[in-house]
Amino acid sequence: MSLLSVRNLLSVRDLSVGYESPGAVAVPAVKGVSFELAQGEFVGLVGESGSGKSTLGLAITRLAKAPARITGGSILFDGTDIAALSAENLRSQRRGGFAMVPQSGMNSLNPVRTVRDHFYDIFRAHGHVSVHDRLTRARELVGKVELPATVLDRYPGELSGGMRQRATIALALSLEPRLMVFDEPTTALDVLVQQAVMATIRQLQKAENFTAVLISHDLGIVLETTQRVMVMHDGAIVEDAPSRDILLRPQHEYTRMLLSHYGDPRADVVSVPGIESRAPEAGSAATASRPTRSAREGRAALETLVVDGVSKVYPRPRRGEQPVTAVNDVSFSLEPGQSMALVGASGSGKSTIAKLITGVERPTSGSIVFGDLRVDAIRRRDLKRLHREVQMVFQDPYTALNPLHSVEYILTRPVLNYSTLRGADARRRVLELLDTVGLTPVEQFAAKLPHQLSGGQRQRVVIARALASDPQVIIADEPVSMLDVSLRAGVLALLENLRQTFGVSMLYITHDLLSARLVTDQIMVLNRGSVVESGETSSVLRNPRDEYTIRLLDAVPNPGRADVA
């Protein structure tokens, strides 16, 4: 045992963590987990939400707070059991010991203190950098994460998400840690920024040679980055193997399931479980063979949405700044029954286009026509007609449903609002909607409140709500980005299925090129409000011509790339 602890920086034995609440049985989140980390190793910890990976990450850095409690086992860091350390010992151990870059690092900085103050607070707490050297040291540290020294005088609110995350990493680095735990360090960031921050983390780990743990729900990122991967499921580590083996010879069924949801959007044939591959040539065919009107009992989309030369300019945010052009001269038409992807990084104007089409905002110039409605200059009384035909599915299913109302109530509102059905007929329609989105048994789901549903089930309710008015067009704004990988395919398959059976048109807004490839025929790539490339999804993604499209494609986490690394 003593031999082991010399070689290994961290050894976790039989660790269990439970969430305790008074008067109830403790809920175990981590169940008897054991693993070792060798000095200088970069290990990934992968799992879906609720797998216990974050709880484990907090436990091994001794940050687990009530109601979470370590219920058993030991955490040997360099030979000492940190699970048993006193508070003050633990605090001083944090320098030269274990550091943590927390989840959604965007909020890890105190909004009322400058970045410099954050560094000085740490130096003061541990006394490892003298007052004389602290400015030089702080500059050096922000330099390491590729930030200019001027950020030291900034408040967190004045930095972009990527810069904040880099500052957070620099702060954790200032502790001169031997072990660094990154808990979903890039989840809230834009794809391109995410890629750059991950590159910095990889470089730092090589240069500083600290031991690192990368906690993530994204197997792609983890395989790209780490040497070894631990897969966590339901509180236990189900597979622990070198990254290459995980990729090429996954042993556990759960690992295989996670892997199966990755794919290269550039490949000739792409498929994930539940969604059949779209043959490269099928794009136009699918549009041509859309259901006839009778097939949908008169409910199929009939009208084309025409967006012509639309721009949206927001007034300058502050004096002395330039007005913001969110959308710049965008034109396209969404044919009945067609599905089109609108892709781009955050700030590219995709969500603004959704707001313009739904009449929430008005374009500065250009026209949007749907049937006989001029959406760009719509009048109040026509809005209801527009919303009957054009419905939204929102990004975050956790905030899109009123937590106080039952599913039945949530779905009954639009049915009463947009149809003449009343009483028992309306109820029958609600149950039918639930059946359509696959929430069965329908009676049971109708009675539930949103918090009793999982993320995927909530998103199905959101989709059912959008279908209640029998719309011709559905605008899905990142409908799966908040969901676990294994649930994404189901929701995407549902959207695709609805389009095929009911003939609704779909505008699919996303930054995720793989899902765009799976469920759309046409694609438009947006960069800073302008369309840089458009065409058939399969041909654009297989043979991208614009540099920005290529960068987006390169940023897609790809387990296969671990081979190259």
Added chain:
Amino acid sequence: MNFVLKKVGLLLLTLWAAITLNFLLPRLMPGSPADAAIAKLAQSGPVSASVQAAIKAQLGVPTGNIWEQYVSYLGNLAHFDFGVSFTFFPQSVSSLISAALPWTIVLVGVVTIVSFVCGTLLGVLAAWKRGTWLDTLPTVGGAFVSGFPYFWTALLLLFFLGYVAGLFPRSGAYGATVTPNFSIEFFGDALYHSILPALTILITSLGGWVLGMRNNMINTLGEDYVTFAEANGLKPKTVALRYAARNALLPNLTAFGLALGAVVGGSLLVERVFNYPGLGYLLYNAVTNQDYPLMQALFLMITVSVLLANFIVDILYGALDPRTRR
């Protein structure tokens, strides 16, 4: 700097609006104090023209058109000339106010600040030691006493501490035997007289600050930056004060601004119960005696003090929260 200038500009604008409204409102009301007085007299018999003229002259019925009135009103304001009180005739309104103002400012102002500071500190402590007796005692106690109506608390204190136990004087701001001057004896006596009213205000306001701060603090303790500060091994005191409390304080400042603004007008019942010669007592007298000039001046004082308090809090906000400084 730009931020402060902007706030000063806003303050001046709202001040002007308040002053102008104070000028317009009485003129929009039908009738005048003189009409009311004449009508009252008329019930007991005919009022001669000379008596009517005398009443109008005494009550200062304005002459000239509205613009001239407005200009002379502004001129009078600049000299703090609010006219003559009806109730305390022939004392001027400004002399009454300047006599009452120090008592209120010192008593209510100081107690409000002390209450805010103590309540906030207790709230921080309660949240930091959540679940221990340091949490339970201030939280439950605060919720309990803040439910008391303050005039009732005043009566209880007056009865038990003032009357039954006889520990404290029951009325007034200083004893009948001392003369107001800058002597230690006078200050000691004034302090002695202020204890019961101060205690009343403290007891009834403290709980609110404790609860508000505790709840804000518990929210900020769950923020990522607090976890991150702990992960970086900062000292517990730094985490509690500079990270959690500092941010938890911000929403409470707004409430503090309102409380500070209410100092001038809000102590009415306490001052009434203890016969304390402050602005609240003066306002009570003005309202019960329909003393229009005094009321108008006091309302203006209250408005201006609310505006000033909010201005101070705005500036404080700017100093404490970089996000508002834009």
